[in-house]
Amino acid sequence: MTSPIRPAEVDRTSPVPLYFQVATRLQELIERGEIGVGDRIENEVDLAERLGVSRPTTRRAIQYLVERGMLVRKRGVGTQVVHPKVRRPVELSSLYDDLRTSDRTPRTEVLKLEVVPAGGEVAAALEIELGTEVTWIERLRYAGGEPLAIMHNAIPMDLIRLTDRDLAEHGLYELLRRAGFVPRIATQVIGARSAGATEARILSEKRGASLLTMTRTAWDAGGRALEYGSHVYRASRYSFELNLSAG
Amino acid sequence: MTSPIRPAEVDRTSPVPLYFQVATRLQELIERGEIGVGDRIENEVDLAERLGVSRPTTRRAIQYLVERGMLVRKRGVGTQVVHPKVRRPVELSSLYDDLRTSDRTPRTEVLKLEVVPAGGEVAAALEIELGTEVTWIERLRYAGGEPLAIMHNAIPMDLIRLTDRDLAEHGLYELLRRAGFVPRIATQVIGARSAGATEARILSEKRGASLLTMTRTAWDAGGRALEYGSHVYRASRYSFELNLSAG
DNA sequence: GTCAATACTTTGTCATGACAAGCTGTCGAA
DNA sequence: TTCGACAGCTTGTCATGACAAAGTATTGAC
Numbered sequence: 001m002t003s004p005i006r007p008a009e010v011d012r013t014s015p016v017p018l019y020f021q022v023a024t025r026l027q028e029l030i031e032r033g034e035i036g037v038g039d040r041i042e043n044e045v046d047l048a049e050r051l052g053v054s055r056p057t058t059r060r061a062i063q064y065l066v067e068r069g070m071l072v073r074k075r076g077v078g079t080q081v082v083h084p085k086v087r088r089p090v091e092l093s094s095l096y097d098d099l100r101t102s103d104r105t106p107r108t109e110v111l112k113l114e115v116v117p118a119g120g121e122v123a124a125a126l127e128i129e130l131g132t133e134v135t136w137i138e139r140l141r142y143a144g145g146e147p148l149a150i151m152h153n154a155i156p157m158d159l160i161r162l163t164d165r166d167l168a169e170h171g172l173y174e175l176l177r178r179a180g181f182v183p184r185i186a187t188q189v190i191g192a193r194s195a196g197a198t199e200a201r202i203l204s205e206k207r208g209a210s211l212l213t214m215t216r217t218a219w220d221a222g223g224r225a226l227e228y229g230s231h232v233y234r235a236s237r238y239s240f241e242l243n244l245s246a247g
Numbered sequence: 248m249t250s251p252i253r254p255a256e257v258d259r260t261s262p263v264p265l266y267f268q269v270a271t272r273l274q275e276l277i278e279r280g281e282i283g284v285g286d287r288i289e290n291e292v293d294l295a296e297r298l299g300v301s302r303p304t305t306r307r308a309i310q311y312l313v314e315r316g317m318l319v320r321k322r323g324v325g326t327q328v329v330h331p332k333v334r335r336p337v338e339l340s341s342l343y344d345d346l347r348t349s350d351r352t353p354r355t356e357v358l359k360l361e362v363v364p365a366g367g368e369v370a371a372a373l374e375i376e377l378g379t380e381v382t383w384i385e386r387l388r389y390a391g392g393e394p395l396a397i398m399h400n401a402i403p404m405d406l407i408r409l410t411d412r413d414l415a416e417h418g419l420y421e422l423l424r425r426a427g428f429v430p431r432i433a434t435q436v437i438g439a440r441s442a443g444a445t446e447a448r449i450l451s452e453k454r455g456a457s458l459l460t461m462t463r464t465a466w467d468a469g470g471r472a473l474e475y476g477s478h479v480y481r482a483s484r485y486s487f488e489l490n491l492s493a494g
Numbered sequence: 495g496t497c498a499a500t501a502c503t504t505t506g507t508c509a510t511g512a513c514a515a516g517c518t519g520t521c522g523a524a
Numbered sequence: 525t526t527c528g529a530c531a532g533c534t535t536g537t538c539a540t541g542a543c544a545a546a547g548t549a550t551t552g553a554c
Contacts, residue, residue, distance in 0.1 A: 017537060037470055043504055054539045059505085067314070069432060075505045076547030082432070082470045185316055185329070191486035192439035192457040210439040210457040210482075223284050223329045235457075239438035242489070264507060290534055301509045306535085322535045323517030499552080506545070515536070524526085 005029070010051050018053050022061035030070055030081055040078040041071070110164045112138035115157065122154040125217045125228040133157050139167060140202065147203045149233040159226065172227065181226050188216035190240060203234050210235040252276070257298055265300050269308035277317055277328055287325040288318070316490075357411045359385035362404065369401040372464045372475040380404050386414060387449060394450045396480040406473065419474065428473050435463035437487060442479075450481050457482040
């Protein structure tokens with residue numbers, strides 16, 4: 001019934017925290033199906049004793065997986081494996097990353113890259129003074145040889161110096177991260193509207209076709225605004241997929 | 248510099264866990280602006296001593312707020328308040344709840360409520376055999392006197408017995424919860440398309456107008472599929488707002 | 495046979511103590 | 525003046541021990 005972790009699998013000489021070793025091992029067992037959906041895992045106390053670690057440590061390991069949506073605890077009952085289809089919460093990733101991890105060979109064409117004074121919308125989103133100079137980017141994103149999205153971004157001037165080539169070859173988030181600015185939190189709004197004539201032409205759609213719109217502002221851990229984006233996607237070729245979990 | 252919690256504010260006779268009392272109080276101070284953005288909060292050890300609780304307890308309180316994106320910890324430095332605009336991760340709530348909490352007095356018209364055999368899409372989403380009977384619901388949701396969305400839902404027959412009146416007066420999630428089925432995880436896909444003639448008429452839109460589409464499957468903690476929904480929203484009146492945070 | 499009280503299992507909360515690890519500022523040597 | 529070593533501060537990890545609370549199974553009375 002149980003496929004327990006063996007005591008030999010925790011290594012006290014490793015710099016990796018014990019709770020994380022236990023959590024990782026548990027996760028493997030679950031993902032590999034050795035502990036099936038709905039199965040109860042060994043209780044905290046026994047597991048701790050058997051592995052020779054303290055209960056808080058096993059508890060923390062389990063907690064880690066609970067937060068990632070793999071396990072569910074019930075007091076008086078035990079800890080169960082939940083449906084494997086549903087894993088982690090929504091991720092903070094860019095379209096480029098999304099496409100790359102899913103095989104659809106992205107290509108980027110930089111339509112515009114310039115420094116302009118921030119307009120009202122951009123200034124409000126990035127929380128800077130109206131007219132402050134920002135880097136303004138317009139890109140056309142292809143996937144599988146077809147145009148997929150028109151992307152507009154504004155980035156505070158002092159963060160990073162971008163070139164056409166960087167942008168053509170890397171995702172914006174990747175570039176930001178590389179420069180030491182790690183997006184941690186973001187708000188985004190997803191809506192829809194009809195394509196205007198220019199948009200339609202660029203995206204190879206008919207005029208009036210439905211477009212998905214997404215605007216996003218991203219901040220780093222310190223609350224510094226990193227990026228404002230306003231993008232439109234061909235609804236015929238793209239949709240947003242979200243995994244939610246409620247505490 | 249700090250606006251600390253006073254010891255009198257933790258109540259050991261309360262059934263509310265100490266760590267939660269501390270977390271709630273801290274959250275209040277932050278939301279009220281008494282601890283500003285970027286400020287460091289009192290360190291764990293001092294805070295624990297001053298409040299007369301243990302360090303693990305204060306630690307857990309802080310951890311709680313870190314997970315909700317209000318605080319950021321740095322070893323060797325301290326714990327800082329992050330941008331207050333960005334709050335919790337996406338919530339698992341229904342449109343009805345969303346509207347009600349934001350003043351826009353929802354009204355629901357039940358267009359259809361019947362038991363039908365599950366078609367391919369529904370069966371796949373709910374993970375049941377093709378042809379298994381499910382409760383099928385079609386509703387028209389109004390907000391502020393205007394039609395806003397057409398909602399289709401399929402629910403496994405054995406979960407709950409629904410009436411027109413229930414549905415007109417309560418959100419579906421509310422009804423599910425009341426029957427003891429708590430949605431915990433969900434996957435949803437957001438897209439867009441143009442309105443057909445019938446949809447346009449029902450929603451008071453022109454034919455070809457952009458509609459936001461959202462399909463969702465929700466599961467309870469045990470991995471049991473509770474609901475499949477396929478909804479269309481007037482893009483001119485509605486958009487999805489998400490708050491993301493990355494670990 | 496049915497139902498309520500009880501015992502048991504399992505997770506939830508909390509305290510105390512200890513040491514490690516990462517960051518920052520200070521102080522001294524070159 | 526500059527830079528490295530060091531000390532001190534703060535969070536990170538871990539152990540041990542104890543009791544509470546919730547859910548499940550058993551037992552016993554009727």
